[in-house]
Amino acid sequence: MTRPGRELHPGAWWTWALGLAACASATTNPWLLVLLVLAAGAVVVLRRGDAPWALGFRYYAYLALLVIVLRVSFYALLGGDQGEPYLVELPSIPLPQWAAGVQLLGPISVSAVLSGLYEGLRLAAILLCVGAANTLANPRRLLASLPPALYEVGTALVVALTVFPQLVESVQRVRTARRLRGDAGKGVGALRRLVVPVLEDALDRSMTLAAGMDTRGYGRSGDQTRGQRAVTGTLLLAGLVGVGVGAYAVLDPTAPALLGGWMLVLGVLLAAGGLLSAGRRVRRTRYRPPRWRPAELGVATSGLLVAVGVQLLARHDPLVVNPPLTELPTLTAGALALVLVALAPAVLAPPPPLDAAVTADEPARPQEALR
Amino acid sequence: MIALRQVGFRHLDHDGRPDGDWVLRDVDLTVEEGELVLVAGRTGVGKSTLLGTLNGLVPHFTGGELVGDVLVDGTSIRHTPPRELAHLVGSVSQDPLAGFVTDSVEEELAYGMEQLGLAPATMRRRVEETLDLLGLAGLRSRSLRSLSGGQQQRVAIGSVLTMHPRVLVLDEPTSALDPTAAEDVLGTLRRLVEDLGLTVVVAEHRMERVVPFADTLVVVEPGGRVRSGDPARLLQDSPVAPPIVQLGRLAGWDPLPLSVRDARRRLDGLRGRLGELPPADVPTVPGAVLLRARGVSVAYGSRVAVDGVDLExxxxxxxxxxxxxxxxxxxxxxxxxxxxxRRSGRVEVxxxxxxxxxxxxxxxxxxxxxxxxxxxxxxxxxxxxxxxxxxxxxxxxxxxxxxxxxxxxxxxxxxxxxxxxxxxxxxxxxxxxxxxxxxxxxxxxxxxxxxxxxxxxxxxxxxxxxxxxxxxxxxxxxxxxxxxxxxxxxxxxxxxxxxxxxxxxxxxxxxxxxxxxxxxxxxxxxxxxxxxxxxxxxx
Structure with missing residues (x-):
């Protein structure tokens, strides 16, 4: 059975990936972490498109490896003496008084290396989950699903995304042109000679684009009165303050709990009201907005299930979720089920549309197409 | 449809004082609905400025001082910024790629309608119609950067057509295209005028491609004055003229031929006067070979751009x-x-x-x-x-x-x-x-x-x-x-x-x-x- 390819709602991919990341952040079991990463990787390989952003997963993988290596080496070299058994016994380098509490080198204990490894794996897994979302979800479509009030910001970001490859192209073009002048292309002067034409080019393009967007109706004003604008502004500002105070109170254990929770909720509500009110001003519609269909719901649900499942597992088998450093970590059927759920989008999501499937040939002449 | 009344324009410097001469001066112009107007003139005489006044970019975007008034479908552009004219005037620039806002054909076609706040069902219908009208249906989900120049320009035209403008303004739409792609775009324009009754104003260097079906010619002269009228009459002494018109002037034909077909039908008199083809001034001794290239190939990744070319x-x-x-x-x-x-081959200089x-x-x-x-x-x-x-x-x-x-x-x-x-x-x-x-x-x-x-x-x-x-x-x-x-x-x-x-x-x-x-x-x-x-x- 072949299904026609289509792009999944970016929100579904992000929900799934954040669910996996939440699960990864809740556990230090290396087996579970590795399996989660493998599941995410498998989904990426099976369901990514061929757009430029879809080819970046390997860079996230390199970054994740680097995180693990750094984490382990810091724990090993700076972690201090965590007791027997030791892996290697290195001489300790004495540090001055003001650096007390930091131990450079010294005996490297197995538990220090292991805890570095577990922590590193956890970070790496979170990183890879975010990477998977970035690889699978079209960033433009994600921006397009922003609330109307943020539309202008979203467009600016989309334009920036478009301009970047053009800038690279322009740098390459100017650099080769430079060589036609017998310009060695070294030193500070050469940089200036490169930057001036590239910036001029970019400025020209931006002006053309701005003019083009203007003539195509970008930023057509609505009909909001001064009073409505004041209400919108007040709501947004109050919401921001509420969220700030609330978040501080939630994170600070000494603040009264009631203040934290309620302030946060109130702030979020006010901000949402402000966005809604601002959005009402914008008279704009969306062409074929991404819709939530069964596949999207399935993918998002699998992410939520993984996030909730790991909490249940932690209550049931705490030693599986956070294994002690002294014993070999184990897996249970419940943990394996989590991984299977995380893998589900590989089957649930439709395959992506591939640009390469379309031939690059000229189409039929337009005259024929009209008849 | 369009009326320019005593329009003048000049740039201003930072302090608001006039900077240089009038770019346009005393321009009176009336364009009826459904006309195709060709704007011609030497490079840099203010053709783009004239076109800019029609969509409001001049003076709202460029700054400067505009006197007189420009009315498009009864709306004065003096007090209306370009975005509020978007449903009335569609503009296409010479570099389509620089003007694209989104990254796929379909989204680009819909972008303008989204700004107008049209209902989703209407947008969907118009996108499909426009894809068919411009022969872009096979390219609907393609990325804009992967299209050829002619295709990009057709998408740019389509992206303003979906807003159902009454006037289409194009500033040298074919200057970056090869002859076949240019033919494609101009053919599209001609059909828009004939089938949809759109008013089209186009500036074009290769006049020979547009003159045969232009209703009115507008010649912008140095100094910013503008003459307009019947193409055949105006071309008799226009500073820019396509080869066919120059041939007609030479032969003293009146009215001037505007297309190859016109000229062929009047050929009889000229043939006799021309006599034999003068011998071409080919150098009798061919020069020394300065550059000899053998089997030059160039490849970008797996795409072969040049395949074993010999050149002397x-x-x-x-x-x-x-x-x-x-x-x-x-x-x-x-x-x-x-x-x-270069992947392979030798070059010798x-x-x-x-x-x-x-x-x-x-x-x-x-x-x-x-x-x-x-x-x-x-x-x-x-x-x-x-x-x-x-x-x-x-x-x-x-x-x-x-x-x-x-x-x-x-x-x-x-x-x-x-x-x-x-x-x-x-x-x-x-x-x-x-x-x-x-x-x-x-x-x-x-x-x-x-x-x-x-x-x-x-x-x-x-x-x-x-x-x-x-x-x-x-x-x-x-x-x-x-x-x-x-x-x-x-x-x-x-x-x-x-x-x-x-x-x-x-x-x-x-x-x-x-x-x-x-x-x-x-x-x-x-x-x-x-x-x-x-x-x-x-x-």
Whole structure:
């Protein structure tokens, strides 16, 4: 059975990936972490498109490896003496008084290396989950699903995304042109000679684009009165303050709990009201907005299930979720089920549309197409 | 539909004082609904400014002082910014890629409608209609960057058509396109006028393509005054005229022929007066071979751009390199020059291969003026550029300036290179390339943005260089320019040479490449000066 390819709602991919990341952040079991990463990787390989952003997963993988290596080496070299058994016994380098509490080198204990490894794996897994979302979800479509009030910001970001490859192209073009002048292309002067034409080019393009967007109706004003604008502004500002105070109170254990929770909720509500009110001003519609269909719901649900499942597992088998450093970590059927759920989008999501499937040939002449 | 009343425009400086003369002055113009209006004039006379007043970009976006009033469908643009006119006037620029906001065909078509706040069902219907109307249905989900130039320009037209504007304004929509793609876009325009009753205002350098079906011609003259009227009448003394009209003027036909068909039907009288084809001034002794390329191939990843091309350039000859967009013309020029990449093949200039030499050595063998010539310029004044060029070529001081004065006399040395006209800027880059004294000179699309007089001047310069013993090769789409300047033509398709030989023979072989004069008079005749010579030669 072949299904026609289509792009999944970016929100579904992000929900799934954040669910996996939440699960990864809740556990230090290396087996579970590795399996989660493998599941995410498998989904990426099976369901990514061929757009430029879809080819970046390997860079996230390199970054994740680097995180693990750094984490382990810091724990090993700076972690201090965590007791027997030791892996290697290195001489300790004495540090001055003001650096007390930091131990450079010294005996490297197995538990220090292991805890570095577990922590590193956890970070790496979170990183890879975010990477998977970035690889699978079209960033433009994600921006397009922003609330109307943020539309202008979203467009600016989309334009920036478009301009970047053009800038690279322009740098390459100017650099080769430079060589036609017998310009060695070294030193500070050469940089200036490169930057001036590239910036001029970019400025020209931006002006053309701005003019083009203007003539195509970008930023057509609505009909909001001064009073409505004041209400919108007040709501947004109050919401921001509420969220700030609330978040501080939630994170600070000494603040009264009631203040934290309620302030946060109130702030979020006010901000949402402000966005809604601002959005009402914008008279704009969306062409074929991404819709939530069964596949999207399935993918998002699998992410939520993984996030909730790991909490249940932690209550049931705490030693599986956070294994002690002294014993070999184990897996249970419940943990394996989590991984299977995380893998589900590989089957649930439709395959992506591939640009390469379309031939690059000229189409039929337009005259024929009209008849 | 459009009415300009006593319109004048001039730029203002930072303090709000007038900066320079009026760009437009006392312009009165009325355009009826459903007309196709061609705006013509020398480069830099204010055609773009005139078009800009129709969509409100002038003065709302550009600044400056606008006097008089412009009414589009009864709405004055003086008090309406361009975005509020979007449903009324659609604008298409000459570089479609720079104006795209989204990244796929379908989303680009819908973008304008989203701004207007149309209902989703309406948007969907209009996108489908427009895809069919412009023959873009097969490309709907393609990324805009992967399209060819002609396709991109059709998408740009489509993206304003979906807003159902009453007026379509196009500023040189085909200047970057090869003849076939240009035909495609102009054919589309013609159909829009005929089928949809759209009012179209178009500025176009290659007038010969639009004149046959233009209802009104608007000529912008130096000084900013504007004349408008019936094309055949106005063209009798317009400063810019396509070859067919020049031929008509020469033969004294009245009314002037506007299309090849018109001209052919009036040919009888002229044939007798023309007599025999004058012998072409082919040099009796062919010049020495200055550059010999064998089996040159260029590949980008798995895509082969140039596939085993042989090329020979002789002293005293101008060779034209033709072929559609993406056929490998630029890649070949760069590869032969030595700076561009080359997968295989040998190039020999004065016994050496420029590819094996450093960039400053290679440019002494082969000079190249790239497609965007301004990439080579980065200093604040013309004088500084010339001095830098002398240093880089280790030529005696003043070499570059002397060359520039020969190519384009009277370019002020204190001007910023960006303030020069297209033709002057091209001459400056050409002078910089020539400072290193290469015997072989390559030019990539030099006629972009040049009007008929600018092209004539460039043709003169290139022929002079050839007479001095240079070998010149020009990659271009411009058939009329090739007819005027070239001795030999090499046609590329898909990176391979499909035909190569004498200009008369190659241009006569294929209808797509034949200039207007030879379409009218038949094989052998290429340019208007040739005909003039023949007419003056006969008693």
């Amino acid at each position: 350039l002789r002293a005293g000859e101008v060779t034209a390199l033709m072929g559609r967009n993406g056929s490998g013309k630029s890649s070949l020029l760069w590869a032969v020059q030595g700076t561009g990449r 004065e016994g050496r291969d420029p590819h094996d030499l450093g960039s400053s050595e290679a440019r002494r063998l082969v000079g190249l003026v790239p497609q965007t010539a301004s990439d080579l310029l980065y200093l604040e004044t013309v004088d500084e550029e010339c001095a830098a060029a002398d240093r880089q070529a280790s030529a005696p001081s003043g070499t570059c300036r002397a060359l520039l004065d020969r190519l384009a006399p009277g370019v002020p040395g204190s001007h910023h290179p960006r303030d020069l006209s297209e033709g002057q800027r091209l001459s400056l880059v050409l002078a910089i390339a020539l400072s290193a004294r290469p015997r072989v000179l390559e030019l990539d699309e030099p006629t972009r943005g040049l009007d008929y007089a600018g092209k004539d001047a460039l043709a003169g310069v290139l022929q002079d260089l050839a007479r001095d013993g240079h070998a010149v090769v020009v990659a271009t789409h411009d058939v009329e320019f090739v007819a005027e300047v070239a001795d030999r033509v090499v046609v590329l398709a898909d990176g391979e040479v499909v035909s190569s030989g004498d200009v008369v023979q190659v241009l006569a072989e294929s209808p797509a490449f034949s200039p207007q004069v030879s379409k009218v008079l038949g094989e052998g005749w290429l340019t208007v000066p040739q005909v003039r010579e023949a007419l003056e030669g006969t008693p």
